[in-house]
Amino acid sequence: MDAGIIMDYEVRANGVFLRQPDFDLEQTLDCGQAFRWSRNGNAFVGYRLDKYLRISEQDGGFLFENTSEEEFLGIWAEYFDLFTDYGALKKMFSADQTLRLACDFAGGIRLLKQDGWEALCAFIISQNNNIPRIKGIIARMCETFHGFPSPFALAEADSQMLAPLRAGFRERYLRSAGELVASGAVDFSVVKDAPLDEAKHELMKIIGVGEKVAMCALLYGFYRIDAFPVDVWIKRVLAKYYPSGFPEEFMPVRGIAQQYLFHYIRCAEE
DNA sequence: TTCCAGGCGTATC
């Protein structure tokens, strides 16, 4: 999907200015795929691990404020998946009635290519939880550890250290993730490269990582875009619109389709 | 007060 993509950007005194179709800040940064972004006036501010960004929409484009060209190309172009042609994806999805409606509803969603460890932690925290509280726990985690904690830091942390997070029963899950990733018992090279089912089971070695959290980590953290997290909302989508199964033709990119469907069923309906 | 929130571990059948 990335053949022939040429980014339309220019370096300005106050950052990098990008013209980009199929991109909406609110839809992308506040749709429940990432939990470290918040609105600040007409801009969004947030982090990838410990890398900070303030990004705003203006002049028919997007300003990556105070960002060098090197940082834009090296970090953010990848993070915002600018090398993927979402127009082509949506055109393909439009063959399906439900997906066409979902893409029409929020066509500015892009899949954020988050750091694998960060996404794993975020979706461990997400279970049986709501988005404002997920954001709160992650924010307190970064305060406690003075930045996003490494696997080793979480593994070594005692309960006195973790108590301020107020993560509840997920606290021991985070510690398990830290221990197994730090020791190499969970091997991220397997998670990245092995067949999807094997990669999923690698992550499920962690206490507190089941089918759904593993799929979210694979999709958002390791860009396994054939990963298809099924939560309560997607269950509703499948039951209502795809009683005979999700279209076979979309399987290789069904993770991206899932994004549109998730947002659609949550926000357009009800 | 009770219910619910991008689930998972455990017990039980």
Added chain:
DNA sequence: GATACGCATGGA
């Protein structure tokens, strides 16, 4: 393998 239940926390 299917189903039922408890789980920490906090907002509605």
